Amino acid sequence: MPGGKRKEMIPNCGEMNRVTIKWRNSMKIRDSLKRKYNRCIIGICAFMMFLLSTCSNDSPINKEKPDVPKPDPEQIEVIGNVPNTIPSDIAIVKQATKISQLTGDYDKHLNKPTLSQAYSRYRIEGTDLGVPFEDGDITWLLFGDTWGPKSGLHDAIGYTTDKNPEDGLNLDFVIDDMGIYQGVIIPGVSTTGAFEVPTDGLVINDEFFLWITTDHSDKISMGRSVLATANRANALKGQYSKVYDLSISKFINVSVVKIKNS
Structure with a gap:
């Protein structure tokens, strides 16, 4: 610088x-x-x-749980009185009481043997229904699907001459040549499938008439109702013949009444 x-x-x-x-x-x-x-x-x-x-x-975690509504106490419906309809003239106010078991060998409810001994005598393991109709001194009982040694669900036929059901019914069954229960047989009509069962019967002058459902399938439980007939000898073997188709659509299950002097 x-x-x-x-x-x-x-x-x-x-x-x-x-x-x-x-x-x-x-x-x-x-x-x-x-x-x-x-x-x-x-x-x-x-x-x-x-x-x-x-x-x-x-939050339901912090909030107290609401009171769960208690169901209304169960009310026992009066037998013979239909709710929400016009009251019937007669109301049965006493409940039914079991007298005895009809089939099987031993009544586990009452802890005693049955009168029919249906398994030991006829090899009936189990059955359902039991539609009654009168034939003079005999009362017939048409049972439905029956389990036992036979192939399929045959419909066992029971009968009794017991006139005092207050102490139980002595019930017998129509049998085949082997002594096993015999079901209803109608040529050309299936009677051994599920839901193929008798719905009613009656006797007029030793001529038996029987109504039975048939044509069971996976889509339709009961496809047809058939009327069949038999004379007394064949009825005691369970062998009937078809008369005609009663219905293929409506009124499959029927209940008939025999009118006097008709």
Whole structure:
């Protein structure tokens, strides 16, 4: 340097102003971000408080369980009286009482042997229905699907001459050549499938008439109702002949009444 003197550097005023402006702008941006951050924190806190308040009021965990409504006490319906209809002239107010078991060998309910001894005598393991009709001093009982040693579900035919059912019924069954229960046989009509069962019967002058359902399938339980007939000798063997189709659509299950002097 001339004269050996050191020259001092004087800062440029323009540069200082630009630095100051940048610093102020950066401070403004920082303050703006800080305010936005604070508002965001406040919003999150308010939302969390709202959720906690909602859960404390509606949550099934914290809320006491409501009282479970108790079912109405069971009311025993009066036998013979149909609800919500015109009352019948006669209301049977006494409940039915079991007298005895008709089939099987032993009545587990009453703890005593049955009168029929249906398994030991006729190999009947189980059956259903039991439609009765009168024939002078004999009462016939047409049973439905019967389980036993026979192939298929034959319909066992029972009968009794017992006139005092108050102490049980002495029940016998129509049998085949092997001494096993004999079901209803109608050539050309299926009688050994499920739901192919007698629905009623009657006797007129030693001529037996029997109504039975048939044509069971996976889609239709009972597809047809048939009337069949037999003389007394064949009826005692369970052998009937078809008279005609009673119905193939409606009135499959029927109940008939024999009218005197008709």
